[in-house]
Amino acid sequence: MAVYKTFQPQDALAYAVAHTSLFEGLDPATLSCSEIGDGNLNLVFKVSHPSGTSAIVKQALPYARCVGESWPLTLDRARIEAEAMLIESELCPALVPTIYHYDAGMAVTIMEDLSDHVILRQAMVAGEHFPRLIDDMARFLADTLFFTSDLYLDQQQKKARVAQFINPELCKITEDLFFLDPYCDHERNNVYPGFETRAAALWHNEALKAEVAELKFRFLTEAQALLHGDVHAGSIFVRQDSTKVIDAEFAYYGPMGFDIGSFIGNMLLNFCGQWGLMAAEDQRNAYRSGLLESIDQLWSGFAERFSEHLSQSTRDPSLNNLRWQSRLLRGIWQDTLGYAGCELIRRTVGLAHVKDLDSIADEQRRLQAAEQALILGEALVLQRHELDNMADVLAMLVDKVRY
Amino acid sequence: MAVYKTFQPQDALAYAVAHTSLFEGLDPATLSCSEIGDGNLNLVFKVSHPSGTSAIVKQALPYARCVGESWPLTLDRARIEAEAMLIESELCPALVPTIYHYDAGMAVTIMEDLSDHVILRQAMVAGEHFPRLIDDMARFLADTLFFTSDLYLDQQQKKARVAQFINPELCKITEDLFFLDPYCDHERNNVYPGFETRAAALWHNEALKAEVAELKFRFLTEAQALLHGDVHAGSIFVRQDSTKVIDAEFAYYGPMGFDIGSFIGNMLLNFCGQWGLMAAEDQRNAYRSGLLESIDQLWSGFAERFSEHLSQSTRDPSLNNLRWQSRLLRGIWQDTLGYAGCELIRRTVGLAHVKDLDSIADEQRRLQAAEQALILGEALVLQRHELDNMADVLAMLVDKVRY
Numbered sequence: 001m002a003v004y005k006t007f008q009p010q011d012a013l014a015y016a017v018a019h020t021s022l023f024e025g026l027d028p029a030t031l032s033c034s035e036i037g038d039g040n041l042n043l044v045f046k047v048s049h050p051s052g053t054s055a056i057v058k059q060a061l062p063y064a065r066c067v068g069e070s071w072p073l074t075l076d077r078a079r080i081e082a083e084a085m086l087i088e089s090e091l092c093p094a095l096v097p098t099i100y101h102y103d104a105g106m107a108v109t110i111m112e113d114l115s116d117h118v119i120l121r122q123a124m125v126a127g128e129h130f131p132r133l134i135d136d137m138a139r140f141l142a143d144t145l146f147f148t149s150d151l152y153l154d155q156q157q158k159k160a161r162v163a164q165f166i167n168p169e170l171c172k173i174t175e176d177l178f179f180l181d182p183y184c185d186h187e188r189n190n191v192y193p194g195f196e197t198r199a200a201a202l203w204h205n206e207a208l209k210a211e212v213a214e215l216k217f218r219f220l221t222e223a224q225a226l227l228h229g230d231v232h233a234g235s236i237f238v239r240q241d242s243t244k245v246i247d248a249e250f251a252y253y254g255p256m257g258f259d260i261g262s263f264i265g266n267m268l269l270n271f272c273g274q275w276g277l278m279a280a281e282d283q284r285n286a287y288r289s290g291l292l293e294s295i296d297q298l299w300s301g302f303a304e305r306f307s308e309h310l311s312q313s314t315r316d317p318s319l320n321n322l323r324w325q326s327r328l329l330r331g332i333w334q335d336t337l338g339y340a341g342c343e344l345i346r347r348t349v350g351l352a353h354v355k356d357l358d359s360i361a362d363e364q365r366r367l368q369a370a371e372q373a374l375i376l377g378e379a380l381v382l383q384r385h386e387l388d389n390m391a392d393v394l395a396m397l398v399d400k401v402r403y
Numbered sequence: 404m405a406v407y408k409t410f411q412p413q414d415a416l417a418y419a420v421a422h423t424s425l426f427e428g429l430d431p432a433t434l435s436c437s438e439i440g441d442g443n444l445n446l447v448f449k450v451s452h453p454s455g456t457s458a459i460v461k462q463a464l465p466y467a468r469c470v471g472e473s474w475p476l477t478l479d480r481a482r483i484e485a486e487a488m489l490i491e492s493e494l495c496p497a498l499v500p501t502i503y504h505y506d507a508g509m510a511v512t513i514m515e516d517l518s519d520h521v522i523l524r525q526a527m528v529a530g531e532h533f534p535r536l537i538d539d540m541a542r543f544l545a546d547t548l549f550f551t552s553d554l555y556l557d558q559q560q561k562k563a564r565v566a567q568f569i570n571p572e573l574c575k576i577t578e579d580l581f582f583l584d585p586y587c588d589h590e591r592n593n594v595y596p597g598f599e600t601r602a603a604a605l606w607h608n609e610a611l612k613a614e615v616a617e618l619k620f621r622f623l624t625e626a627q628a629l630l631h632g633d634v635h636a637g638s639i640f641v642r643q644d645s646t647k648v649i650d651a652e653f654a655y656y657g658p659m660g661f662d663i664g665s666f667i668g669n670m671l672l673n674f675c676g677q678w679g680l681m682a683a684e685d686q687r688n689a690y691r692s693g694l695l696e697s698i699d700q701l702w703s704g705f706a707e708r709f710s711e712h713l714s715q716s717t718r719d720p721s722l723n724n725l726r727w728q729s730r731l732l733r734g735i736w737q738d739t740l741g742y743a744g745c746e747l748i749r750r751t752v753g754l755a756h757v758k759d760l761d762s763i764a765d766e767q768r769r770l771q772a773a774e775q776a777l778i779l780g781e782a783l784v785l786q787r788h789e790l791d792n793m794a795d796v797l798a799m800l801v802d803k804v805r806y
Contacts, residue, residue, distance in 0.1 A: 150623040155578060156571040158623075163566040168559040175558060180721050210726035217722060217731070220553040220561075221627045318583050319620060323613035328620070 012045035084251035117237035136243035138301030257335025265343025276360030341380030415448035481510035487654035539646035541704030660738025668746025679763030744783030
């Protein structure tokens with residue numbers, strides 16, 4: 001295990017040559033490397049050869065890149081990310097990038113280059129459609145959540161995994177940015193000019209804040225399954241025939257609905273954002289209807305596959321109980337709606353916005369889209385116990401969003 | 404850190420002299436030591452001097468004492484016990500024995516001798532009353548559960564504690580003996596002759612098994628607070644003016660209601676057992692009424708103190724929300740009833756019985772008392788969502804137990 005030092009591009013190149021067989025037989029002088037990271041936390045280098053052979057070298061920095069050295073973070077998150085990705089690869093090999101090498105001391109992971117994919121956020125902002133995306137994500141969520149839970153793992157192994165994925169620093173980011181800031185007048189918030197009154201209404205919605213407290217407490221305490229922890233549209237790479245989930249550094253044991261809700265929340269953010277992104281009304285309506293169908297398909301795909309796992313692969317005889325299993329699924333459903341609502345809210349008034357809203361050129365439309373996101377977010381959080389199925393949810397969405 | 408070896412009495416004596424200042428200036432030849440353990444897992448030595456100075460030397464064995472070397476257990480449980488007791492001592496110094504010394508390598512803890520106390524189980528079987536017990540236990544439960552939870556601890560510290568108290572082996576014992584065996588025809592069960600048909604009815608109660616699945620899943624996943632994990636009447640030493648909770652080796656992060664429910668379950672086991680223990684009807688009725696009052700007082704004492712902590716000491720601003728806090732308390736209440744019910748059931752048909760039932764001399768009365776315990780246990784598990792307060796619970800108890 002090497003002693004940590006922050007990589008320059010030439011270090012990343014040399015490291016990739018030394019620690020993978022990808023570039024064997026190639027003249028190192030013909031390789032190139034550039035830093036391509038646009039994320040908040042890490043360095044990301046792409047090492048490539050003109051023949052097309054390439055790899056990504058991802059290195060954690062000892063602080064949050066987006067803030068600087070004043071926000072220190074331990075390098076342990078590189079271990080968590082690599083170990084979570086290895087588990088995800090075992091369960092869904094096609095749906096995560098291949099890991100070639102991991103080095104705890106350098107906080108470095110060398111993985112498959114996904115340059116032939118695009119970031120889902122960017123593609124969705126452009127209104128593109130990916131035929132495999134929803135089925136792939138339903139499979140990713142059902143498989144990673146079921147097979148890392150007490151439903152499948154030996155209890156001793158599951159408890160060891162809980163300890164392995166204790167992730168205080170990254171969880172702290174979620175706990176603050178997702179559950180705290182958006183519900184008070186916090187200096188970290190990012191409220192659009194002209195949106196201050198609407199945001200303040202949120203900060204004084206006591207019924208909502210009680211529900212968010214419940215969702216936060218569940219996030220803090222419910223060690224149900226190994227979550228990816230950050231399933232937003234910027235953590236997914238897509239191609240017409242491929243889906244890859246990246247950036248697992250937020251992985252930890254938490255409530256299953258959090259991952260599913262994060263993803264649905266991001267589809268709904270795009271649904272709201274299209275109000276200001278897609279000019280032609282017919283095209284927009286058709287695209288938005290497609291998004292709602294996708295949400296329906298995501299949940300039903302997840303539920304069907306998860307239920308199959310429940311009936312075929314539940315190992316603990318106490319939990320091999322049909323009545324209880326349907327109650328479990330109902331709880332995951334309610335959590336999913338609640339966390340989707342929180343994602344809508346925090347991306348509208350919190351620190352970390354999304355391009356689905358921010359890139360709307362027309363200010364009036366942007367504020368209307370943000371208003372839609374808040375209305376939907378609040379309704380999902382508040383009504384999650386009454387919404388019995390996705391048809392109810394979609395009817396509620398259509399009813400709430402009148403423009 | 405010394406290399407582990409199993410102590411003989413003379414080793415425990417020498418160890419206590421070497422590692423505490425208790426016996427300083429006393430001639431070692433005047434000290435005596437005997438093994439007094441009657442538990443299932445450990446060696447317990449009492450080292451004493453005729454003057455009255457004494458200490459307990461508790462050593463974990465690398466297997467379950469009650470089964471033998473065929474059931475290996477790691478010595479890590481001695482660390483967990485000592486570390487949990489140190490946390491409990493900080494929070495409730497009067498309510499746990501003083502720890503003089505702890506040694507991970509030898510799996511040994513030297514602690515205060517409680518020979519001037521009696522084991523609560525034994526005292527309750529004899530129908531004795533301890534005026535401080537209920538208030539002390541309400542305080543112990545409220546303080547240890549609140550101050551080790553996300554309500555009070557910094558989130559980073561709480562997550563580190565979850566990892567510190569990952570306790571797979573001891574949890575496995577609870578998961579099996581508490582939640583699995585009693586609900587099927589398991590070879591570990593211990594069913595009274597003549598009680599087989601009644602036990603079989605339990606094994607086929609599908610509604611009950613679904614509720615037990617829910618309670619087990621919450622036990623497996625809900626990392627709410629550092630539990631003692633084994634608050635039965637054999638883990639409590641009492642004197643008229645003192646209460647001491649011992650044997651924290653089952654400590655781990657779990658649902659708060661588990662500890663409270665375990666204790667209430669043990670009071671109810673005594674309630675049932677007195678049907679066959681206390682011959683004089685008037686005296687028995689008065690004692691049983693007192694037990695029900697104690698249960699009422701235990702919950703109201705816990706709830707009052709826990710609510711005070713909630714309003715005065717909740718550190719996370721998101722959780723400092725009155726509406727949600729009352730929902731949290733309601734959840735703890737329902738868990739409490741459910742786990743109390745499980746305790747009644749598993750002590751009646753499972754492996755580990757209690758003297759409150761087993762020591763009833765009259766066979767007919769013993770079966771009737773066991774029947775009471777099962778009826779109450781089933782009702783608590785099944786009805787915990789409908790029972791709004793302790794008055795409802797006690798009314799239900801009196802209604803269910805017609806003899």
